[in-house]
Amino acid sequence: MALQDLQIILGDIFNEDGKKHIAKFNTYANYVSNMYFSVLPKLEIIFLKKIVIELFDDVRLTDNFIIPNTDVDNICTIKKSFDFLSFLAKDHDNKIKYLTEILYQSLIFISKELNWDSEVFQVAFDTIINNNFKKLALVVMAKSKKQ
Numbered sequence: 001m002a003l004q005d006l007q008i009i010l011g012d013i014f015n016e017d018g019k020k021h022i023a024k025f026n027t028y029a030n031y032v033s034n035m036y037f038s039v040l041p042k043l044e045i046i047f048l049k050k051i052v053i054e055l056f057d058d059v060r061l062t063d064n065f066i067i068p069n070t071d072v073d074n075i076c077t078i079k080k081s082f083d084f085l086s087f088l089a090k091d092h093d094n095k096i097k098y099l100t101e102i103l104y105q106s107l108i109f110i111s112k113e114l115n116w117d118s119e120v121f122q123v124a125f126d127t128i129i130n131n132n133f134k135k136l137a138l139v140v141m142a143k144s145k146k147q
Helices: 023-039 084-089 092-114 118-128 134-146
Strands: 003-011 052-054 064-066 075-081
Touching: 003 023, 003 092, 023 084, 023 092, 023 118, 052 092, 075 092, 084 092, 092 118
Parallel strands: 003 052, 052 075
Antiparallel strands: 064 075
């Protein structure tokens, strides 16, 4: 089975001001997930078709790795602490960089937990950096508009 999707989602946001900005966050999260996934080679992962990074606006939360139920969903989830208001205060480019870094760190964390070779995730991250995030993301967005 090949990995088919990377997804960044928000867990509960308790701050009322933050709730008004969830749609904006989702736009950035989809943008970054698609950009990162587009530079990954086809990954044959026996039991996994989707990796979900779930972010919680709670600094007390430590990374929590959930191994998928292979009989049901073939999804691997990592729950991470996330400062949502800090994210909102960043400019456009830094929001993309911030989420890309979170995604990269999460993939490296999962690689260590499952004893995967993390080199493909590092190469993808380096490719994104070398293309200044935007150029590559524009290509990804153009591809998604054609579909």
